[in-house]
Every structure is written in structure tokens, then in C-alpha cells.
Amino acid sequence: MVMLHGGPGLPDYLGDVAPMIADLAPVYRYDQRGTRGSPWQGRHTFSRHVDDLAELLDHWGAAKAVLIGHSYGADLASRFCLAHSDRVAAMLLMCGPFVGGWRTQDQAERHRRMSAAQRERLRVLEQMPERTQDEEVELLTLSWFTDHAEPERGWHWAEQGARQRRPVNWAMNSELGKERHADPLDEHLDELRACLPAQVELLGGACDPRPLSALVSLALRLGAPLRRIDNAGHEPWLEQPDAVREHLRRFVQGTVVP
16 A cells, blocks of 8 residues: 655655554555655656656555555546556545636635634735745644634644644645646546546545535546545544544455455
């Protein structure tokens, strides 16, 4: 099993998720190119990140893998499947990929979850040409706390993540964002459905500001089931660890355990 973290531009943060299923089969994680333990100064492309995963599977001696992708990692898993469907034994897409016109609803919900002062402070921080370390943490905290169902606990998790998931590779985020806009996954969904492995599921938090309806539409396009985690946001294992553990273990036991 290979866990693919999100971002893009963040280091791996799935250390709390892997132990939920590590007794069922080997779990591999890695920092994507250009983040923390994988330094890189060149241009970032989807094809380069897809090739990285293929090379890692070769290095690990894995002809096939169960891919578990979160957020951008779900996008990466989907694009890897498009290029190397013969190497994907099963695929679980957590809180992504989001396709269609979901961003307007996402932005509106984040706006609703923030105070006027928080929105103004985030705007000021985003426009700074340079930020101190403390300002960077503040920006990320303001950007991420609305990912969670409960604002108070969400602020704690966001601030913790802002200090641990560093440094953010903003160049990688920008480059892959532009490529995603130029070559959206939306245009490859029929091709993706045709090459999916037998076992594919989507998992989403009902309180994610990114609309669950976008995952519902994607599940219908792919002909795959969507499992909903109530009272949870974009990182559902933080707010509902037991429910996520149950879903993950059921999925893995149905794909890799005889």
C-alpha cells in the first residue's frame, strides 16, 4: 500500500493514518519531489510526479500497489492510474479529487466560517511579498482552520500543521496548479473509468468546505461508491478517527487480505 499526501507543495503528513492499517500489509509513504526530504529545484509537472511513483514502486519491488491518496494525492493517484493502470491493484480516494465547478462553493463556505477580521488578516498576509516564519504560520493557520468541522479544534490542528508541514513549496503549488487548470482531470474521467481497477472507493468528510456534492458527482462518473464521514472535514481522521479506521480497514481487507 502506498499513501499519497496532498498539497501540492507539502511534505508527507499521513503519519497518523498509516498505523490504522499497517498490520494488514506494508505501508509506504514518501515526501513528494520538492518537499522536505526530497529536495528539488527543477520544474514540477504531473508527469514527473507520476514517473516518481513508478520509479519508487520499482525500487520497492512492487509490481502493483494499493494507492490511498488524500486531497492532491487523490489527484496524483488518478493520474498515475491513467498512465500505469496495470500497476494499480486498488485505489482509495480520500477527500478528492475535486472536479467541476466546486471552487465557488468552497470559497463561499470558507468565507462563512471566518470572521471579518480573519478574512482581512488573511488577505494582508497573502499580499506580502515576503513573510517571516511567524507570519507564514499565521497565514497557513488562517488558510487551513476552515478545513475542519469544529472551528476551535480546527484552529488547533491547523496551527499544529502549519508548524509541522514545512517548508511549503509554493513554486510547486503554483506550477501544478497552472497545469491542473490547463489540463483538468475533468477531461479524462471517461478514460479513467475505463482503466480503473476492480476495487475503487471514494471517502469524503461531510463538513469539508469543498462540497461533498462534487465527490458525489465524481463517484457517479466513475461508477465507484462514496463513503461519507459525518461531522468531519477535509482531514476526517482527526475528527472521526474510529470511523476512518473502520472504513480503511474494511477497504484494505477487501483488496489485499486473502
